Structure formats: structure tokens, C-alpha cells
Amino acid sequence: MADLRSNFLSVKSPNPFWLASAPPTDRKVNVERAFRAGWGGVVWKTLGEAGPPVVNVSGARYGAIHGPDRRLIAMNNIELITDRDLEINLQEIKEVKRAWADRALIVSLMVPCDEKSWEAILGRVEETECDGVELNFGCPHGMSERGMGSAVGQVPEYVEMVARWCKAHTRMPVIVKLTPNITDVRQPARAAKTGGADAVSLINTINSIMNIDLDRMTPDVVIDGKGTHGGMCGPAVKPIALSMVSEIARDSVCAGMPISAIGGITTWRDAAEFIALGAGTVQVCTAAMTYGFKVVQEMVTGLADYMDAKGYATIEDFRGRAIPSITDWQYLNLNYVAKAEIDQKLCIQCGRCHIVCEDTSHQAIFARINGKRQFVVNEAECVGCNLCTLVCPVEDCITLVHKVAGVDPRTGLDYDRPPANWTAHPNNPAVHAKAAE
Amino acid sequence: MTIAANPPGASDVRPGRLDEGTLKGNFADLHPLLTPHEARVEAERCYFCFDPPCQQACPTAIDIPLFIRQIAAGNRSGAATTIFDSNIMGGICARVCPTETLCEEACVREAAEAKPVVIGRLQRYATDPTIANGKSPYARGAPTGKRVAIVGAGPAGLACAHELAIAGIESTIFEPREKAGGLDEYGIAAYKTADDFAAREVDFILSIGGIEIKRGQALGRDVKLEDLRRDYDAVFLGMGLGATNKLGLPRETELANVIDAVDYIARLRQAKDLSTLPVGRRVVVIGGGMTAIDAAVQSKKLGAETVTMVYRRGPEQMKASAYERELAQTSGVVIRYWARPAELEGRGDTLSGVVFESGNGGEGASAPVGSVFRLDADMLFLAIGQRGAPEALDGAAIEVKDGRIVVDAERRTTLEGVWAGGDCIYGGKDLTVSAVEDGKQAARSIAAALSASRP
Numbered sequence: 001m002a003d004l005r006s007n008f009l010s011v012k013s014p015n016p017f018w019l020a021s022a023p024p025t026d027r028k029v030n031v032e033r034a035f036r037a038g039w040g041g042v043v044w045k046t047l048g049e050a051g052p053p054v055v056n057v058s059g060a061r062y063g064a065i066h067g068p069d070r071r072l073i074a075m076n077n078i079e080l081i082t083d084r085d086l087e088i089n090l091q092e093i094k095e096v097k098r099a100w101a102d103r104a105l106i107v108s109l110m111v112p113c114d115e116k117s118w119e120a121i122l123g124r125v126e127e128t129e130c131d132g133v134e135l136n137f138g139c140p141h142g143m144s145e146r147g148m149g150s151a152v153g154q155v156p157e158y159v160e161m162v163a164r165w166c167k168a169h170t171r172m173p174v175i176v177k178l179t180p181n182i183t184d185v186r187q188p189a190r191a192a193k194t195g196g197a198d199a200v201s202l203i204n205t206i207n208s209i210m211n212i213d214l215d216r217m218t219p220d221v222v223i224d225g226k227g228t229h230g231g232m233c234g235p236a237v238k239p240i241a242l243s244m245v246s247e248i249a250r251d252s253v254c255a256g257m258p259i260s261a262i263g264g265i266t267t268w269r270d271a272a273e274f275i276a277l278g279a280g281t282v283q284v285c286t287a288a289m290t291y292g293f294k295v296v297q298e299m300v301t302g303l304a305d306y307m308d309a310k311g312y313a314t315i316e317d318f319r320g321r322a323i324p325s326i327t328d329w330q331y332l333n334l335n336y337v338a339k340a341e342i343d344q345k346l347c348i349q350c351g352r353c354h355i356v357c358e359d360t361s362h363q364a365i366f367a368r369i370n371g372k373r374q375f376v377v378n379e380a381e382c383v384g385c386n387l388c389t390l391v392c393p394v395e396d397c398i399t400l401v402h403k404v405a406g407v408d409p410r411t412g413l414d415y416d417r418p419p420a421n422w423t424a425h426p427n428n429p430a431v432h433a434k435a436a437e
Numbered sequence: 438m439t440i441a442a443n444p445p446g447a448s449d450v451r452p453g454r455l456d457e458g459t460l461k462g463n464f465a466d467l468h469p470l471l472t473p474h475e476a477r478v479e480a481e482r483c484y485f486c487f488d489p490p491c492q493q494a495c496p497t498a499i500d501i502p503l504f505i506r507q508i509a510a511g512n513r514s515g516a517a518t519t520i521f522d523s524n525i526m527g528g529i530c531a532r533v534c535p536t537e538t539l540c541e542e543a544c545v546r547e548a549a550e551a552k553p554v555v556i557g558r559l560q561r562y563a564t565d566p567t568i569a570n571g572k573s574p575y576a577r578g579a580p581t582g583k584r585v586a587i588v589g590a591g592p593a594g595l596a597c598a599h600e601l602a603i604a605g606i607e608s609t610i611f612e613p614r615e616k617a618g619g620l621d622e623y624g625i626a627a628y629k630t631a632d633d634f635a636a637r638e639v640d641f642i643l644s645i646g647g648i649e650i651k652r653g654q655a656l657g658r659d660v661k662l663e664d665l666r667r668d669y670d671a672v673f674l675g676m677g678l679g680a681t682n683k684l685g686l687p688r689e690t691e692l693a694n695v696i697d698a699v700d701y702i703a704r705l706r707q708a709k710d711l712s713t714l715p716v717g718r719r720v721v722v723i724g725g726g727m728t729a730i731d732a733a734v735q736s737k738k739l740g741a742e743t744v745t746m747v748y749r750r751g752p753e754q755m756k757a758s759a760y761e762r763e764l765a766q767t768s769g770v771v772i773r774y775w776a777r778p779a780e781l782e783g784r785g786d787t788l789s790g791v792v793f794e795s796g797n798g799g800e801g802a803s804a805p806v807g808s809v810f811r812l813d814a815d816m817l818f819l820a821i822g823q824r825g826a827p828e829a830l831d832g833a834a835i836e837v838k839d840g841r842i843v844v845d846a847e848r849r850t851t852l853e854g855v856w857a858g859g860d861c862i863y864g865g866k867d868l869t870v871s872a873v874e875d876g877k878q879a880a881r882s883i884a885a886a887l888s889a890s891r892p
């Protein structure tokens with residue numbers, strides 16, 4: 001069976017599945033339940049500075065969007081960092097780490113943006129003998145209004161500065177957790193690296209209002225008649241997280257920097273996708289908050305079975321393997337031609353492919369053949385956009401077929417032409433400018 | 438119809454075979470209303486097909502994908518309006534339509550996974566609150582001063598009247614019975630129209646205004662077609678069918694407990710207390726259509742010990758759908774095919790059994806022609822079809838074929854100013870939904886004709 005052990009910044013865990021810093025990792029009782037269920041590690045819910053505890057709202061702090069069968073598509077929250085006493089947290093962290101030496105235990109931190117505060121908290125956390133710290137530069141609600149969380153993560157200079165302080169004041173590995181509420185995620189990632197951080201984790205939650213109650217004219221989750229934006233997570237954010245992870249993985253400055261991936265990981269497959277983009281560990285929250293800690297058992301077995309089927313003995317055998325396939329648009333082969341093909345034996349005649357193509361794309365699917373209801377691709381118009389395959393309710397009924405021989409009736413050009421991308425394309429004005437020089 | 442309750446040992450026909458609670462349960466809604474969550478989940482199964490096969494299969498062409506999408510989006514009343522736009526009797530149709538041979542058979546999910554979207558039940562989910570509200574969502578059109586006579590307050594006549602009201606045309610419906618609704622009120626199994634639904638739907642339709650119903654008025658008896666033609670701007674004939682077919686066997690009309698299924702169902706539907714309705718211990722039903730099924734299943738639900746439905750041909754030829762046959766069989770009805778009644782047996786003047794000859798008559802594989810079997814019977818229901826009643830037309834110059842009125846695509850008869858629809862027309866499908874479509878199309882044709890003729 002595949003070896004799922006993970007070694008991330010020399011922090012070892014029996015599998016790469018960590019619980020993200022969030023309500024599930026708020027206290028010893030939860031974390032021990034998680035470890036018993038099989039989680040490889042946890043990032044303890046964010047600790048703040050010593051002093052009066054954080055105050056949370058007393059009322060709905062989570063919102064969600066659901067599918068029709070109440071399947072949770074996304075969730076958001078306005079919960080702050082831990083509202084438990086710092087000393088209790090530190091004591092429990094110490095106890096848990098001693099009892100569960102084989103599991104990863106990272107502590108998330110968020111304190112005011114001055115060196116003394118970071119120095120003070122790091123000293124206390126180090127005493128717990130935990131495995132490392134994660135700097136919470138991500139939370140987009142509440143704490144950000146006080147100059148912490150995403151207020152730091154949105155300014156690369158602050159990210160670099162705090163990372164530098166932390167590396168100066170602790171021997172523990174430092175992970176910087178990034179906010180997605182920013183235009184170019186590479187900037188804070190580069191800043192983290194420049195500041196000496198050992199790794200980045202991403203994505204934190206996304207600014208969001210889940211629904212508006214059209215009767216009360218308020219957000220649907222309110223506290224005494226008012227609501228505020230929260231941080232969104234869950235299956236719906238995964239594509240955003242995949243893209244941001246890939247940006248950092250591909251970046252020449254960040255290249256090789258360890259990544260702990262977060263964002264909508266619900267099954268082994270989601271996890272494997274992030275690992276294929278270079279992640280060394282994956283962090284999960286919403287799936288656990290939807291189904292309980294047992295979900296990790298599906299993730300562990302699924303990942304192991306996949307690796308066995310593919311012949312990957314360890315995580316390292318496939319980690320990052322998808323990165324080379326991700327490039328910029330300008331490097332895509334513009335001489336490659338694919339066209340949709342509808343398997344008439346599988347087609348159930350719903351006609352969705354036709355109507356979306358007809359109304360919103362290229363008018364490339366016939367609805368009738370010889371007066372009879374039948375859906376057939378018109379190759380003279382099809383650009384292979386993939387819309388039909390996506391809206392088809394039958395799996396594998398419509399496929400995109402790579403055309404290799406003959407002439408494209410749409411363009412009159414041979415299918416079989418050598419690869420050529422935009423950088424050398426005759427329609428690219430830059431190519432002409434260069435030629436004219 | 439003579440129902441004779443006999444002393445034990447002879448024939449066993451009596452009321453109150455089951456207690457009130459059991460009867461209530463037996464005649465409760467066949468399919469309870471979907472809950473909002475169920476409706477939403479089911480609605481999301483709809484693919485919103487292009488040129489939807491379900492809509493093509495609906496005789497009234499309801500925009501099914503649109504109303505289902507409205508349900509999915511939480512707009513239940515909008516969904517109801519989408520349905521009523523095409524079919525003002527969408528409520529009863531949701532209950533009695535053989536959806537398994539119409540919209541749901543055409544659903545692409547039927548092709549994909551043999552599990553169509555439950556369109557009928559979603560239609561009921563959409564329409565129930567609006568009908569419960571009792572008010573037609575349509576406004577009566579500005580008065581045109583035109584008046585139409587409608588014969589029969591069944592689905593065809595009511596749909597015609599409602600559509601005419603929208604066009605600002607008043608109508609007077611001549612109805613022989615006490616209640617409006619036609620077969621929805623008198624002829625369909627009670628468990629399909631629980632809670633007095635048919636009557637409530639009639640009130641809902643009439644709420645638009647401009648529709649008068651004259652009760653106790655039968656065409657040819659109390660009112661003459663030529664008078665209607667003279668007194669009104671147009672006439673719509675929607676009087677349904679007439680007498681029930683007979684077996685043509687000796688003693689058929691003399692023996693007690695040989696019963697016309699249509700009459701019996703009407704009596705059942707109007708019974709205030711089902712425990713007062715006599716039913717036989719051993720019931721035999723002859724026929725293969727919906728009336729036969731409804732008589733058989735309801736006999737069983739009233740407490741008959743054995744119910745055997747006998748049909749002269751095979752399941753493929755039967756008018757009742759596979760779904761209806763299954764409903765009968767799971768209700769405890771035994772169905773026997775390829776057998777025709779040969780002799781009615783009586784003890785004195787009361788039915789005691791029926792002798793059948795089984796055989797395929799050369800149509801498909803079956804028992805050899807000529808073998809004979811006998812069924813003990815305390816009650817025999819005849820459900821072998823109804824004839825048209827062209828005699829009510831008093832010899833008017835209307836073309837009639839096989840006892841039914843011939844109409845064109847607009848439901849015009851061959852007589853100027855007279856339209857017809859529902860079960861009384863030739864080529865009709867004997868379905869509520871088809872009758873509604875006839876009424877609607879006829880009303881549109883009438884409105885166009887009257888507007889063209891306006892001075």
C-alpha cells in the first residue's frame with residue numbers, strides 16, 4: 001500500500017491531511033477526537049495576544065449556500081480568532097502534542113502588527129513544543145478591521161516584515177497563511193519568501209455575503225437585524241484555490257517554496273489535485289464541519305488507492321507533476337484543433353447542447369436530421385469550446401476529439417499543422433513589429 | 438342499477454365491510470402532496486430540455502420545463518400560472534392524467550434511467566395553493582356583449598367557458614346533473630380527487646365570472662340545439678358520452694347486481710358515507726379501460742374479498758396503462774386477459790356467477806380458443822365503454838361518425854356556429870386533459886369568429 005507519510009518542513013505526519021485553523025481545532029477535546037479519527041495533523045485555531053479574551057457574536061456566525069438537496073456548496077463565517085484564554089490554549093496544546101507525538105501540531109497566530117507582540121507570543125508558543133507556527137494573514141472579517149489578518153496579508157511589505165520578525169524570534173518553522181482577497185497572490189507569497197518564511201499556506205477565506213433575505217432586506221444571516229461580510233470556504237472555492245496555488249507553484253521567485261494547500265478540499269481527489277500542483281500537505285475545514293471528522297477516512301483510503309493504482313509509492317512521487325502542464329495563454333498551441341462529438345447511443349435527446357450552442361455560442365449543433373429530432377455537431381461551425389460537453393447531463397456522451405487528419409471545414413486549414421502559439425502567430429501585432437525591425 | 442343485499446349463503450352484497458377508519462385510509466390521496474423540499478429536489482432533476490418532449494406529449498402543451506424551473510427557484514405561484522396559461526384544469530390533470538403515457542413517458546430521464554421527473558406530482562405541488570385560494574389568477578376580459586351556450590359542465594365545457602371569459606365573452610352552461618365537473622366529479626376514482634377537489638376546482642374556474650350554470654338541463658330533453666343556436670352567438674357541445682355498452686347476454690338487464698360501472702362510480706363519488714355503499718364479497722369487472730380499473734380498485738378498497746378484472750384481449754391492447762394495471766394488481770385485483778363473458782348465472786333473480794370463454798381469437802398467444810372457466814360473483818361491473826349520444830342533436834345537420842361528433846382542428850362541427858369537444862367528439866382520447874384542450878381551442882376559435890363578425 002502507498003506510503004502516505006508527509007514530511008513538511010521536517011514536520012512529520014502519518015498522512016498529509018491536516019485540519020485547518022478553524023473551529024474544529026479550537027480545543028483539546030476536538031483535536032483529540034480528530035486525531036483518533038485519523039487526521040495527520042492540525043493547525044490549532046488562531047491564538048491572539050494575552051489579555052482580555054476576544055469576544056464573538058452570540059448568534060449566527062455561519063452562512064451557507066446549498067444545492068437543492070441541501071448539499072453544502074459553500075459556507076462562510078464571521079467568527080473571530082479563538083475566544084478562549086491564551087493560557088488554557090497553551091496548556092492544552094502542550095498536552096495534546098505530548099500525547100500525540102506522531103501528529104503534526106501547528107499553532108496559528110495573529111497579534112498586532114508590532115515586533116514586540118510577535119516576539120512575546122512566539123516565546124510562549126515555543127514552550128508548548130508544538131511543531132511550528134502559521135501566521136494568520138488571511139481572515140477577512142473582524143480582526144482585519146483592527147489591522148490584523150487580511151489587513152496584513154493584503155500588503156506584501158507587512159507580510160515580509162512580520163515574517164522576518166517571526167523568523168528572528170523563533171526556531172520553529174514559520175508558515176505564512178495567505179489571503180485570496182488580493183489581485184495577485186504571488187506578491188504576498190514572494191514577500192513571505194523574502195521575509196524568510198519557510199512555507200505558505202493558502203487560501204484563507206474569501207470576502208462574501210451568502211444571501212440577501214428579500215423579505216427582511218438584510219443578509220440572510222444577521223445579528224439583531226444587521227449582517228457583515230464573512231469569509232467563504234467549502235467546495236465552491238476550490239477552483240480559486242487551485243489557481244492561486246498554481247500561480248505560486250509556477251512563480252520563478254517562489255519556486256520550490258513548500259505549500260500547504262487549503263480551499264474546498266472535500267475528498268481524496270481534491271487533495272490529490274492540490275498535491276499534483278505541488279502542495280506538501282492539505283488543510284481541510286468545511287468538509288469536517290459538514291460531515292464530522294470521519295471524512296478523513298475516505299480521504300486517506302482514496303488517496304492511497306489512487307496512488308496504488310498509479311504506482312506512486314509516496315506523495316513525493318506525484319507531487320507537483322501537474323505544474324509543467326500549466327502555462328500562460330500565449331503559449332497554448334493555436335494549431336491544435338478539437339471538435340465535439342456526440343455519442344448517439346448515449347444521447348438522451350434533451351437538446352441542451354443544441355440550445356446553448358445555438359443561443360450562446362457558435363450555432364454548431366443541429367437539432368434535427370432529416371426532419372427527426374437528433375443532435376449532431378456541425379463541424380463546419382464547431383470551435384471545440386467544450387460548452388456542450390459541460391452542459392450534457394450524460395457523462396461521456398459528448399467528447400472533444402482531437403482532429404489529426406484532413407481539413408478543418410471551419411477554417412479550410414489542415415488539421416495536421418505543427419504547433420504554433422500566439423507569440424509567433426501572424427495575427428499577433430507584436431510579431432509584425434519585430435519582423436519590421 | 439339494482440343492488441340487492443341477500444341473506445348469507447346466497448349472494449353476499451352488503452355495505453360496511455370495512456370500518457370507517459379503514460375506509461378513510463383506503464380512499465385517502467393516492468399520492469400525497471410533495472413537501473417543499475421534495476418538490477425542490479425533484480424539480481432540480483429536470484434538465485430544462487430544448488424543444489421539450491414532455492411539452493410535446495402534453496395534449497394542452499403546458500410549458501413543463503418552465504413551471505418546474507419556477508418551482509426550483511421558489512416561485513410556486515408563478516409555476517401555477519405557467520400551467521394555467523395552457524390548462525386551467527391543471528389541478529385535476531395533475532391527479533388523473535395518465536402521465537406515464539404522456540409527459541413522463543416522454544421525459545428524457547425515462548430514456549436515460551427509467552425514472553422520469555414526476556411531472557404530475559410537481560404540477561399538483563404548483564397548482565394546489567392557487568386552487569385552494571379559490572380565485573382564478575386571470576381577469577375577465579372587457580365585455581364584448583357576445584354570449585355562448587355551452588352544453589355540459591365537464592372539463593371541455595368549463596375550459597371553454599373560462600377561456601371565453603378571458604376573451605370577454607359570457608357563457609351559459611347547460612348541465613343535466615346537480616353538480617358541475619363532469620367525469621371529474623362523477624367518474625374518476627375517489628382516491629385521485631380526495632378532499633372534494635373536483636368541486637373546489639370548479640369553483641376556482643367559475644371565480645373568473647361571466648359563467649352561468651343552468652343545472653338539470655339536458656340537451657334534447659330540456660333544451661334544444663336549434664334554440665341555443667338562435668338565442669346565443671355560438672354553441673359549444675361538450676356533453677360527453679351517453680349510455681354504457683351492454684354485453685348482449687341473456688338476463689343481463691334482469692339479474693340484480695349486474696351493474697353499470699359508470700353509475701356505480703358516480704354513486705360512490707357522491708356518497709357522503711362510504712360505509713353505506715353496498716359492495717359484493719366476490720366482484721367481477723368486465724372491461725379494460727380506466728373505468729374498469731377504477732371500479733375494480735375501489736371495490737377492493739370498499740372491502741370486497743376478491744376482485745377479478747376480465748378483459749377480452751391482452752395487456753398490450755388494454756386502454757389502461759401499465760401503471761394503472763400495476764395499481765390494480767398491488768391493490769389486490771386479479772386481472773385475467775383473453776376471456777369474454779359467455780353466460781351470466783343467477784340464483785333466482787340475483788347474479789351468482791359468470792362463465793367466460795377464454796381464447797385469443799387469433800390475436801397473439803393465449804389459452805386455446807374455447808376453454809371455459811367460471812367465476813363466482815356477487816357483483817358484476819360492466820365497464821365496456823360508452824356510446825355517443827347523437828340523438829340529443831335532434832337530427833341537426835352535424836356530421837357524426839360512430840356516434841361521435843366530427844370536428845376540425847379548431848373544434849368546429851359541420852354546422853355553422855357550433856363547436857364541440859371532449860369525449861363526445863370523434864377521435865377524442867377520452868382524457869380530461871384532451872377535453873380541456875378541446876374547450877380551450879374551441880373558445881379561441883369562437884372568440885376569433887365572433888370578433889370577426891362584430892358589427
